[in-house]
Amino acid sequence: VRPELLQGIVFRPVAWLTLVICGASAYAILTGIDQQRERLALVRSSFLLFGLLMTAAAALFPIMLFSTADPARQLTATDCAAPDTSLIIGTAWWFPALILAFCYLYFLQRHYWGKVNLPKDNQGFY
Amino acid sequence: MIALWYGILVFMLTTYIVLDGRNFGAGILHWIVARNQAERRQVIAAIGPLWSWHEVWLVGTGGVMVMAFPRLMAASFSGCYLALFLILWCVLLRGISIEVGGHLSDRLWQEFWDSVFVFSNVLLAVLFGAALGNVARGVPLTAEGTFYLPFFTNFNIYGNVGLLDWYTVPMALFCVLILTAHGATYLTMKTEGAVHERSVELTRSLWLAVIPAFFLITLLT
Numbered sequence A: 001v002r003p004e005l006l007q008g009i010v011f012r013p014v015a016w017l018t019l020v021i022c023g024a025s026a027y028a029i030l031t032g033i034d035q036q037r038e039r040l041a042l043v044r045s046s047f048l049l050f051g052l053l054m055t056a057a058a059a060l061f062p063i064m065l066f067s068t069a070d071p072a073r074q075l076t077a078t079d080c081a082a083p084d085t086s087l088i089i090g091t092a093w094w095f096p097a098l099i100l101a102f103c104y105l106y107f108l109q110r111h112y113w114g115k116v117n118l119p120k121d122n123q124g125f126y
Numbered sequence B: 001m002i003a004l005w006y007g008i009l010v011f012m013l014t015t016y017i018v019l020d021g022r023n024f025g026a027g028i029l030h031w032i033v034a035r036n037q038a039e040r041r042q043v044i045a046a047i048g049p050l051w052s053w054h055e056v057w058l059v060g061t062g063g064v065m066v067m068a069f070p071r072l073m074a075a076s077f078s079g080c081y082l083a084l085f086l087i088l089w090c091v092l093l094r095g096i097s098i099e100v101g102g103h104l105s106d107r108l109w110q111e112f113w114d115s116v117f118v119f120s121n122v123l124l125a126v127l128f129g130a131a132l133g134n135v136a137r138g139v140p141l142t143a144e145g146t147f148y149l150p151f152f153t154n155f156n157i158y159g160n161v162g163l164l165d166w167y168t169v170p171m172a173l174f175c176v177l178i179l180t181a182h183g184a185t186y187l188t189m190k191t192e193g194a195v196h197e198r199s200v201e202l203t204r205s206l207w208l209a210v211i212p213a214f215f216l217i218t219l220l221t
Helices: A003-011 A013-034 A038-060 A084-111 B002-028 B037-047 B051-068 B070-079 B081-100 B107-137 B168-190 B193-220
Strands: A063-065
Touching: A003 A013, A003 A038, A013 A038, A013 B168, A013 B193, A038 B002, A038 B107, A038 B168, A063 B070, A084 B002, A084 B051, B002 B037, B002 B051, B002 B107, B002 B168, B037 B107, B037 B168, B037 B193, B051 B070, B051 B081, B070 B081, B081 B107, B107 B168, B168 B193
Parallel strands: none
Antiparallel strands: none
């Protein structure tokens, strides 16, 4: 279907790194479950998904949409991108926003970490 | 700068799939790991406090696409209108089923909303998998950079293709499988008792099933 994806992996060092993450995570999930280290198994499962999607994205770059009608019509990142000024302004607010988002994610994960507590975690649904 | 924003877009989408993917998986396994209402409440409580927060990453991905890649946004959102509305309906139904399922202490009412919950999670995983397959396979872009995708045409991967074909269907099934395994792993961490025991058994067999499925998808690609 898309052999150039595999060629993209071969020629992009970022894709090698994400592939290594995938392989290590896949092995570690099974050993984590066997050793009853469930939190670690979940972290590794997340890394596996992260690695697979990142590998695919690294292999695809710079093409964002292939065309099945005519290969010349494919959309690349350069074709689709907003002007540089917009991207620079966007970068200025995106990084602080990401830090805030991760702080909140960390707070939520800490707050609800561990086994479920039915009276506390049902949010009044039951 | 363009490469940086490509990375940011992929990072946002990947974070959403990783975080909400475990909720999809838990939802898909809802009937399998939980056999009575008390056990089902445990599964709902495992994803309950966090599912709506994780959807914010999907909204953020849309925002990044509007800001950094407006042409891609315009082409893909109009081209995949049907699939996007299905995703939207599934996200809505999932939220509604979690919220209203426990409002009445009636078995028929709760069974109905449990069914809606499972069905919407399965369909969400299928649609995201099919979307990934469509990105890898390509879409019938016109000279103006627009396209329209029906559900299916002739199941071929060239020319006037649809959302589903012989490549995107296995990709969607692979997505269901890997997200179910991810969800089972999450349930082993969050649950106790019989639900936990069933989740542990399923996690091992699901991850073992992912390995040949991954090689099959790679071969097809």
